[in-house]
Amino acid sequence: MSFTSLYVHIPFCLSKCNYCDFISFPADLQDKRFGEYLKLLKKELLLRTEKKKDLLGGLSTIYFGGGTPSLLAAEDLAVFLRFVLALANDPQAQRIEEITIEVNPATVDLEKLTLLRQAGFNRISIGVQSFSDPMLEQMGRRHTAGDGKKTVALAKEAGFDNISLDLIYSLPEQDMQNWHDQLQTAVALDCQHISLYGLTLSAETVWGIAHEHGRLILPDEDLCADMQQFASQFFQDNGYVHYEIANYAKQGYHSRHNCAYWQRCYYLGIGVNASSCYGNVRWRNFDTLKDYENAVCNGISTIAQEEHLTEEQVLSESVFLGLRMMRGIAIKEWNARYQCDLEQYFFDAITQNIKRGLLQEADETLSLTEKGIPLANEVFVDFV
Amino acid sequence: MANEFQTNLVRNFCIIAHIDHGKSTLADRILEYTGALSDREMSDQVLDQMDLERERGITIKLQVVRLNYTALDGNTYILNLIDTPGHVDFNYEVSRSLAACEGALLVIDAAQGIEAQTLANVYLALEHDLEIIPVINKIDLPSADPEGVKKQIEDVIGLDASDAILASAKTGQGTQEILEAIVKKVKPPSGLVDAPLSALIFDSKFDSYKGAIPYVRVMDGQLKPGMKVRMMNTGKTAEVTDVGVFTPAPKTVDKLSAGEVGYLAASIKNVADTRVGDTVTDAANPTPYPLPGYRKATSMVFCGLYPVENNAYGDLKDALEKLQLNDASLIFEPETSVALGFGFRCGFLGLLHMEIIKERLEREYNLDLLITAPSVSYRASKTNGEVVTVDNPVNLPEANTLAFVEEPYVKATIMVPSEFIGSIMELTQERRGVFINMEYITPTRVMMLYDLPLSEIIYDFFDQLKSRTKGYASLDYELAGYQKAELVKLDILVNDAIVDALSCIVHKDKAYHRGKALVTKLRSLIPRQLFEVPIQATIGSRVIARESVKALRKNVIEKCYGGDISRKRKLLEKQKEGKKRMKQVGSVEIPQEAFMAVLEID
Numbered sequence: 003m004s005f006t007s008l009y010v011h012i013p014f015c016l017s018k019c020n021y022c023d024f025i026s027f028p029a030d031l032q033d034k035r036f037g038e039y040l041k042l043l044k045k046e047l048l049l050r051t052e053k054k055k056d057l058l059g060g061l062s063t064i065y066f067g068g069g070t071p072s073l074l075a076a077e078d079l080a081v082f083l084r085f086v087l088a089l090a091n092d093p094q095a096q097r098i099e100e101i102t103i104e105v106n107p108a109t110v111d112l113e114k115l116t117l118l119r120q121a122g123f124n125r126i127s128i129g130v131q132s133f134s135d136p137m138l139e140q141m142g143r144r145h146t147a148g149d150g151k152k153t154v155a156l157a158k159e160a161g162f163d164n165i166s167l168d169l170i171y172s173l174p175e176q177d178m179q180n181w182h183d184q185l186q187t188a189v190a191l192d193c194q195h196i197s198l199y200g201l202t203l204s205a206e207t208v209w210g211i212a213h214e215h216g217r218l219i220l221p222d223e224d225l226c227a228d229m230q231q232f233a234s235q236f237f238q239d240n241g242y243v244h245y246e247i248a249n250y251a252k253q254g255y256h257s258r259h260n261c262a263y264w265q266r267c268y269y270l271g272i273g274v275n276a277s278s279c280y281g282n283v284r285w286r287n288f289d290t291l292k293d294y295e296n297a298v299c300n301g302i303s304t305i306a307q308e309e310h311l312t313e314e315q316v317l318s319e320s321v322f323l324g325l326r327m328m329r330g331i332a333i334k335e336w337n338a339r340y341q342c343d344l345e346q347y348f349f350d351a352i353t354q355n356i357k358r359g360l361l362q363e364a365d366e367t368l369s370l371t372e373k374g375i376p377l378a379n380e381v382f383v384d385f386v
Numbered sequence: 387m388a389n390e391f392q393t394n395l396v397r398n399f400c401i402i403a404h405i406d407h408g409k410s411t412l413a414d415r416i417l418e419y420t421g422a423l424s425d426r427e428m429s430d431q432v433l434d435q436m437d438l439e440r441e442r443g444i445t446i447k448l449q450v451v452r453l454n455y456t457a458l459d460g461n462t463y464i465l466n467l468i469d470t471p472g473h474v475d476f477n478y479e480v481s482r483s484l485a486a487c488e489g490a491l492l493v494i495d496a497a498q499g500i501e502a503q504t505l506a507n508v509y510l511a512l513e514h515d516l517e518i519i520p521v522i523n524k525i526d527l528p529s530a531d532p533e534g535v536k537k538q539i540e541d542v543i544g545l546d547a548s549d550a551i552l553a554s555a556k557t558g559q560g561t562q563e564i565l566e567a568i569v570k571k572v573k574p575p576s577g578l579v580d581a582p583l584s585a586l587i588f589d590s591k592f593d594s595y596k597g598a599i600p601y602v603r604v605m606d607g608q609l610k611p612g613m614k615v616r617m618m619n620t621g622k623t624a625e626v627t628d629v630g631v632f633t634p635a636p637k638t639v640d641k642l643s644a645g646e647v648g649y650l651a652a653s654i655k656n657v658a659d660t661r662v663g664d665t666v667t668d669a670a671n672p673t674p675y676p677l678p679g680y681r682k683a684t685s686m687v688f689c690g691l692y693p694v695e696n697n698a699y700g701d702l703k704d705a706l707e708k709l710q711l712n713d714a715s716l717i718f719e720p721e722t723s724v725a726l727g728f729g730f731r732c733g734f735l736g737l738l739h740m741e742i743i744k745e746r747l748e749r750e751y752n753l754d755l756l757i758t759a760p761s762v763s764y765r766a767s768k769t770n771g772e773v774v775t776v777d778n779p780v781n782l783p784e785a786n787t788l789a790f791v792e793e794p795y796v797k798a799t800i801m802v803p804s805e806f807i808g809s810i811m812e813l814t815q816e817r818r819g820v821f822i823n824m825e826y827i828t829p830t831r832v833m834m835l836y837d838l839p840l841s842e843i844i845y846d847f848f849d850q851l852k853s854r855t856k857g858y859a860s861l862d863y864e865l866a867g868y869q870k871a872e873l874v875k876l877d878i879l880v881n882d883a884i885v886d887a888l889s890c891i892v893h894k895d896k897a898y899h900r901g902k903a904l905v906t907k908l909r910s911l912i913p914r915q916l917f918e919v920p921i922q923a924t925i926g927s928r929v930i931a932r933e934s935v936k937a938l939r940k941n942v943i944e945k946c947y948g949g950d951i952s953r954k955r956k957l958l959e960k961q962k963e964g965k966k967r968m969k970q971v972g973s974v975e976i977p978q979e980a981f982m983a984v985l986e987i988d
Binding site for chain 1: 914916936938939940941942943944945946947948949950951952954955957958959961962965
């Protein structure tokens with residue numbers, strides 16, 4: 003048993019953003035729970051590797067996500083990363099290709115970023131989300147557009163040469179002009195990678211509730227689609243490759259870690275609410291600090307939910323995940339890996355969607371068409 | 387013969403009332419008083435057994451219960467109470483209960499007074515020659531006016547109200563007087579125990595173990611296990627395995643004798659063999675005289691019922707057959723729709739009845755159903771002299787072969803405080819009503835009579851009536867023949883193809899408005915598809931309204947959710963479920979609600 007990727011969840015944020023439905027707990031910088039939490043993460047890893055020594059022996063990517071990992075002290079993160087690398091039997095990070103940390107603007111300075119870079123993080127994902135101050139404020143973000151730009155500059159100065167930005171579009175009352183401006187700003191920062199998310203609201207968020215009661219006006223479906231279409235073209239015109247439904251990167255700078263998800267590689271998630279996948283099993287850790295802590299401290303399972311997928315489910319996942327990548331699914335490779343004939347097994351779904359102009363098959367590869375990208379779910383439901 | 391059944395100690399009675407006048411609560415008090423149920427078994431509205439009845443606070447099905455009551459004269463009487471529905475849709479069920487009784491409690495709300503259905507029920511009871519005992523209920527209310535109500539009973543109904551019982555089903559006041567009045571005033575059944583068996587089937591129920599179980603009122607003779615009986619109408623014979631009474635739980639007894647009410651089980655598999663209204667007799671010694679039965683239920687409203695999944699057609703058929711056994715007023719026959727496939731055209735007593743049947747099919751039989759716009763039954767005369775009955779708009783003959791169309795009318799009785807006369811006139815005018823007569827039943831309340839097209843009152847007439855009169859108006863109606871009208875068929879085209887299940891027949895003057903409202907509604911109900919979907923309303927080849935559903939632009943999960951793929955899969959599975967619940971019509975997916983859109987406009 004060996005994982006390709008490791009995800010480390012840091013469930014703390016300065017405050018909850020109005021649209022966020024991830025598991026996170028409010029915390030201050032220097033919150034004393036941080037140290038405790040890192041200890042728990044260590045312990046979870048030890049518990050897991052105790053039983054299976056080679057668990058992290060094949061690791062090639064590590065991702066610190068959140069929450070806001072950058073709330074933690076750089077020194078502590080560095081110590082923890084060293085611990086992970088040692089467990090992975092790769093203390094100099096020679097085999098492990100990509101080590102990412104998510105950072106929120108205004109939680110880091112040059113010193114902290116430099117320490118992180120020196121500790122071995124070689125990719126940084128900055129949650130700028132928007133370059134409009136009124137929008138950031140409305141979103142409940144604790145930083146300004148200026149902070150976002152500054153963090154990018156500092157990251158470069160600290161030696162990061164693989165920087166990603168998160169951008170959200172389809173924000174309340176956003177229009178096309180505003181979106182153009184945002185994209186200009188984003189591209190001008192000349193980062194290597196951009197993730198692009200349309201705002202989706204869950205019912206239990208502040209915005210979700212406001213929207214349900216008609217107090218929040220969002221761009222309609224057409225405008226939302228126009229924004230996405232425009233952004234996609236704009237990024238490609240500016241030298242980015244559209245490599246995954248929501249992700250754009252300069253040549254060679256795609257996120258290895260996220261691609262591992264789409265390729266159904268096996269990954270271990272540690273920490274509160276972290277998800278993992280191995281073979282046909284998917285599991286998720288407890289989603290409260292208390293339950294998680296209790297499990298780790300008592301050396302019992304941290305798993306809140308475990309799912310054993312049927313063969314059909316594995317096959318369908320491999321398709322709806324694989325098709326998220328613009329390069330698509332290499333049919334022969336897929337057939338060999340899953341011991342199944344893709345074109346035969348999914349004959350109806352494939353033919354129907356090719357007919358509808360949402361899928362294409364060329365050079366032994368099955369992929370979404372340009373039209374199929376924003377309508378991917380219409381395709382995917384035919385495979386589940 | 388101490389244990390021999392004595393007919394003179396039996397009373398069969400029912401309770402008739404306008405909806406909400408407290409009939410079910412009064413029945414509860416009577417059950418309680420006679421000890422038919424222990425306190426533990428007592429829950430509100432015991433006789434409303436269906437979840438649906440309790441949720442809606444109405445009685446849909448008639449129920450039967452046998453009570454033992456020791457009267458002040460020292461005798462213990464057997465009282466058979468037959469509870470009846472109160473909603474106007476279910477008058478038919480009321481008439482069936484009446485046929486099995488000798489007396490009726492006429493319950494009138496002390497604050498509301500006589501309402502439209504009170505009258506209709508009284509007329510039904512008089513038709514059956516029943517002894518009527520007026521009960522003025524809810525006298526505990528501050529606004530109760532028992533003297534006024536008494537006067538109404540005398541003036542409007544023409545019954546002697548001097549003995550009217552003042553009661554409160556809430557507090558239990560008057561319960562004993564009611565029971566005494568039943569014993570004293572209602573005649574004992576007059577049947578002969580020695581005569582050949584004749585028993586009237588007034589209801590039936592399907593039990594998965596025992597088969598069809600008819601509920602009977604034995605008129606003459608005796609019904610015992612082991613007897614071979616014949617249903618006089620269907621000719622079906624069966625051997626009786628079990629007879630019993632309702633306590634209200636079914637309880638086996640040795641026999642049912644003339645005058646008694648109960649059930650029989652005879653391993654009758656086929657639901658169609660025990661028709662409500664049929665006479666059960668002894669196959670070996672039959673009576674020469676079948677009982678008159680009662681008038682057949684008249685279907686007022688028709689609609690198509692289709693399974694969402696075509697392969698559930700057989701299940702739907704089974705379910706309808708079983709429900710029909712419980713509800714003889716439900717009629718159905720197979721039909722096919724170009725858009726929806728195989729289904730059934732069903733006839734109902736009214737819109738509420740239709741909703742209830744649909745809900746019961748979905749709940750009790752776990753079916754996913756599509757229901758098409760309700761229609762009344764039209765009569766179309768063709769130029770060649772042929773007359774066709776059209777209960778599905780699709781069957782309206784082509785305009786060039788059509789001489790004229792007639793639609794069913796009702797005679798409607800509306801009772802309302804006089805301040806709302808204007809509102810009623812306005813409403814009935816909008817609905818093409820013809821004023822017949824108006825009568826003051828008290829200085830402040832009037833009874834208004836109208837001729838109205840049935841099609842105009844089946845949708846939202848009652849709701850409108852209530853909302854325009856602050857809830858004070860009451861309505862009753864009965865079919866009153868056919869009248870010619872300028873009617874046209876309105877077709878709906880989705881993506882340039884007629885969806886037959888959305889067609890409706892409307893009055894010419896209302897066609898334009900209706901067409902426009904319908905396409906607007908449909909536009910909001912039909913989700914975006916991969917291509918633009920035009921929706922048109924047409925009369926013949928003329929397009930009278932047009933809208934379009936824009937093409938779907940975006941349906942994608944962008945967020946990564948930190949590798950939580952299960953969440954993505956669940957979202958996709960949910961979307962797939964949603965699609966399954968839609969009906970694929972041509973290349974367009976239409977949700978169930980769209981077929982009912984016609985109900986939600988105006």
